[in-house]
């Protein structure tokens with residue numbers, strides 16, 4: 001097994017759908033140039049049209065930093081220091097891809113809502129508290145779709161109904177809705193202009209488990225109807241097993257493994273993926289003992305000359321402490337581990353195990 005010559009994009013080609021967003025070599029840091037915290041390190045990520053890519057990783061692994069950089073929503077002290085993120089045109093449309101990391105404000109304005117939208121954990125941040133729900137839809141549709149107010153109102157009612165909010169609630173203010181309703185309204189708003197990609201950052205963390213299931217079922221129905229791609233970010237591995245087509249696992253600012261849910265659940269290659277899997281109860285099937293991952297997350301202030309998981313890894317060998325593993329590609333999946341799960345430990349000198 002050897003690393004690929006070209007960088008392996010996370011979740012490389014498991015479907016034939018055209019590539020929508022191609023991220024290469026993304027680096028983001030926080031803080032002073034002399035003392036940066038390296039929150040995202042050399043991330044390659046490929047998102048295909050219509051797929052659900054789940055990004056999982058523990059708190060502080062860089063998930064939010066990654067997507068706020070891609071969407072150009074980051075604020076100082078965050079700085080993108082390297083990389084490209086090419087958004088490809090819709091099939092049948094001409095023109096070169098747009099690099100989201102260098103696009104002008106004007107280009108970004110044209111892309112937001114219409115090609116890219118985002119749903120964050122807190123719906124109150126997305127909805128304007130002093131405007132009725134309906135008028136937030138109408139303003140967005142009027143600005144980006146040039147719809148008449150009457151058409152926009154009808155479209156808003158339709159979208160709200162799609163997420164289970166009756167038209168009679170369209171004139172409510174956000175604070176008059178339950179948390180679950182607000183979050184569903186935010187999702188409907190994100191879909192208003194039929195974007196190609198919807199980024200969802202912990203969209204169901206703030207609601208109870210029953211509401212979480214309802215929202216996810218609705219998202220899946222909407223996705224089947226409209227065909228948008230989703231990047232779904234969460235620390236909840238078992239949730240992603242249920243809803244994602246492919247998974248990318250982040251640890252210490254890097255993508256450490258990618259593959260399908262079945263691959264990563266049944267046969268994880270990176271020891272961190274295995275630990276993450278064993279830390280969450282499965283949503284279906286028999287109960288299994290939960291193990292957790294001992295130790296604490298890596299120090300992101302050091303550039304690292306080792307695998308950042310080595311100190312917590314039961315399978316770590318000597319070379320793991322002196323080499324940053326590249327992403328190794330095995331067919332449609334990839335992992336960044338020198339001694340993957342299931343490979344025998346090297347024999348000690350003299351042939352003894």
Ligand SMILES: Nc1ncnc2c1ncn2[C@@H]1O[C@H](COP(=O)(O)OP(=O)(O)OP(=O)(O)O)[C@@H](O)[C@H]1O
Pocket residue numbers: 030031037039057058059060061062063064065066076077078235300
């Ligand atoms: N504004 C900031 N200034 C400095 N460091 C930050 C800032 N925001 C995040 N970080 C650091 O960057 C690293 C990545 O954080 P990030 O929020 O992207 O992780 P995450 O995987 O999204 O975590 P969570 O699941 O808790 O949201 C962490 O070490 C975090 O402490």
